[in-house]
Amino acid sequence: MKLFVTGISTEVGKTVASAIVVEALEADYWKPVQAGDLEHSDSHKIKELISNKKTKIHKNSYDLHTPMSPHAAAAIDGITIKLEHIQPPITDNHLVIEGAGGLLVPLNNTDTILDLIQPDYKVIVVSRHYLGSINHTLLTLERLLVKKFKVGIIFSGDEHPSTESIILGKTDVVFLGRINEEPQFDRKTISHYAAKFRPALESF
Secondary structure, three states: OEEEEEEOOOOOOHHHHHHHHHHHHOOEEEOOEEEOOHHHOHHHHHHHHOOOOOOOEEOOOEEEOOOOOHHHHHHHOOOOOOHHHOOOOOOOOOEEEEOOOOOOOEOOOOOEHHHHOOOOOEEEEEEEOOOOHHHHHHHHHHHHHHOOOEEEEEEEOOOOHHHHHHHHHHOOOEEEEEEOOOOOOOHHHHHHHHHHHHHHHHOO
């Protein structure tokens, strides 16, 4: 199973959600494009947060030095991101793939994060509650459902029943769970959530 984790925006909790999914399934992890923070990248964070010994963390296809949209970060580095250079790692294990920002974040003048999602991938959308998040979430889900992807949703942050019910009621997506606000996210916390999420993920 290949699971692509995307968000409705930036800073919504994709990496924490990815760590939980990786730990729950003891899956491999791959971040195709990392922009900025190369010494403490999302791959480093996943390694610090998981406890299992099965997961393999695969090398990024692009390591960009500036924390910006990939197309702009690549331009600063003097390169152009090419889809043909982004090839999923070969593995017999489950694979969790973490995107950058939201679906329509540009990789170059033509392609976006959405173009990285292959037909056989299942997609997990991480939605965090803020003013405007319902619109952002529904637009993201609609784009994926039009393309016939199997889509699940994880809510990040404290429960907001009216927001969550309207999103779930308007879409045919699988509710995988909620990640609450926590004092810190460490291996123990990730392991706790992994156990809670595992049944839903295994049947997703």
